[in-house]
Amino acid sequence: MEVEHVPFQLANLVQENGDFSDGDEGDSNNNPGAMTNGSGLASDTAIEGRITKKAKRRLKRSPSKEYPVVSLSLPDPSLTALGNSKERRDRKSRSGKGRGLPKKGGAGGKGTWGKLGQVYDENDVECIDSHDPNYDSENQDDYTVKTVIPILTDEEVIEMIEPIFQEYFEHGDTTEVACCLEELNLADKVCLKVPALAVTLALEKKATQRELTSRLLSDLCAKGVITDNTLMAAFKKLLDDLPDLTLDTPDAPSVLGHFMARAVADDCLPTAFVQQLKGSMQCEHGRMALDRASNLLSVNHGIHRMDNIWGVGGGIRPVKMLIKKMVLLLKEYLSSGEIPEAVRCLQELEVPHFHHELVYEACVMALEVGGERTTEMMVALLKEMYSTTIITYDQLVSGFERVFDALPDLVLDVPFAFQIMDYFGDLCVKEKLMSPQMRDKVPSRGRKRFVSEGDGGRVKDESK
The missing domain is CATH 1.25.40.180 (Serine Threonine Protein Phosphatase 5, Tetratricopeptide repeat)
Structure with a gap:
């Protein structure tokens, strides 16, 4: 049921003349009660028309969703004063409490230096900050600044x-x-x-x-x-x-x-x-x-x-001593066949930059000893050391190139050095120790061409 908003003038009129809708004096049509005085009836009719006309006016809507119910009692003047927007924005206490003094006695806020009338001592000896406006370098005592390093735990x-x-x-x-x-x-x-x-x-x-x-x-x-x-x-x-x-x-x-x-x-x-x-x-x-x-x-x-007392280790050792130990390491490996022991002995030498010598000595020993077993054992040892990154690829390449350069001199002591080196290179390519390009660099012994049997075995001149 909607509540009709009644203006304040109606409330004043009701208070002065009484209620016009009394059930005992009204007729069956719910009209206002008739009065015995004729002049009063005419004035009541005029008032009724004025009331009906003003009742159609509505109050200003409130920002809330539902309209508040207005009582017929007189409004409080203190409440009507809140309608002013300027007064609502006032930050002062509406309850009337408080002394009305400024905060912090006027000493607070940005850019203030204290209360009004407050005087600071010009000879403030306690001011030692050079950035303080009251700092005076002439009134300060002599002091020494020292750097203190804390002691570690x-x-x-x-x-x-x-x-x-x-x-x-x-x-x-x-x-x-x-x-x-x-x-x-x-x-x-x-x-x-x-x-x-x-x-x-x-x-x-x-x-x-x-x-x-x-x-x-x-x-x-x-x-x-x-x-x-x-x-x-x-x-x-x-x-x-x-x-x-x-x-x-x-x-x-x-x-x-x-x-x-x-x-x-x-x-x-x-x-x-x-x-x-x-x-x-x-x-x-x-x-x-x-x-x-x-x-x-x-x-x-x-x-x-x-x-x-600790021996001589690493690169401090003479080169001849390192070569001798590597040769001894390879000989023990050929007799025992234990790859882990050979790897441990090589690591104890602590010369990773000199591992190309082991590759060179392994190839030379395979050529000098000969036989498929020796060649396969040396390839297996190099494969294990290469797969465990004990010997790097650069060290392998350096060792192989040294063997290729020394092969013409080695063939004087080992006649079948070229054939053994070809077999050794094929095994290395199979085990991915040597690239095909490196395999093509393996030198091969050229075949001597003779003129004929009647020439006494003279070698044919290459220029003819």
Whole structure:
């Protein structure tokens, strides 16, 4: 049921003259009740027409979906005041609460420097910021700015030092390592972790890296990066940690004994260091390491022999020594036929740049020994090393080209060298060790052409 909106004038009229729709005085047509006074009837009729005419007017629609129901009571003046849009946008409290003062006493907001009337002390000695408007450089005391480098913890030391040692195993420059360690600002208690970590990493490496580690400890002591007391404390810690180190490196006691003997020979440790610890060491692995170091130092001229305690590895070895070891490796392989053992021996030489010599020696041995078995075994060995990327394709090509160049000289000792090399090349092409283009480069022996039997076997001149 729709509710008809009645204007406020009707409400005032009803309040003054009463209700015109009283059921007791109205007729059956629901007309307004008749009054006994005739003049009153005429005035009531005029009022009724005016009321009906104004009742057709409607109030201004509200933005809400449903029209509010207007009561017949007089409106509140405070509510009618809200109709003004400017007053609705007023941010002041409508409840009348609040003191009406500005926020923060006028000291807040952008571009303000405080409350009105506030005076700052001109001689503000606490202002030390040069960007502060009240800063005065003449009133400031003299002070010195120093750069403070924080001292690293044990965990941070290990995280920062380990990459330095790993890079050192690649380039072998001890000066670079010393400069990196000096920049870390290590405390005295943390410095012992430097040699301890270096030796721990070298335990899992080969003889070449162990030799580099011994040189590093000697150079660090000579440059003053670590002291003798620091190095002794580091070896004592390693002796205590030997039971755990042995789990990963079974020969850790023997290797640690070599490190201590080398440090004594390099004047990094006192001579009596090993003998003093032997009496007080209770750990079995520690006693083994100390006994090993004592035995090495007690040999005649033992200190002078410590320079080669780790042997000579990698590219430092003479070329003749490397060739001799490769030939011995191939001979043992022909007798045993164990490819994994031959691969292990080649890796221990640590000369990946010299693997072309193994290819050359394998081809020469196949030519000198002869026979299909020897040739097939050499091809099988090269295939295994090539498939496991121990020998690269460039090394294979270099080795084959060296054989091709030396074949005219090899044929003097091996008459059937060309025929054996042809068979060797066919097997290599079959096993994808040699490309067809490389196979075409295999030299072949030219056939000598004679003139006739009556000429005494004279060779025909090629120019005729």
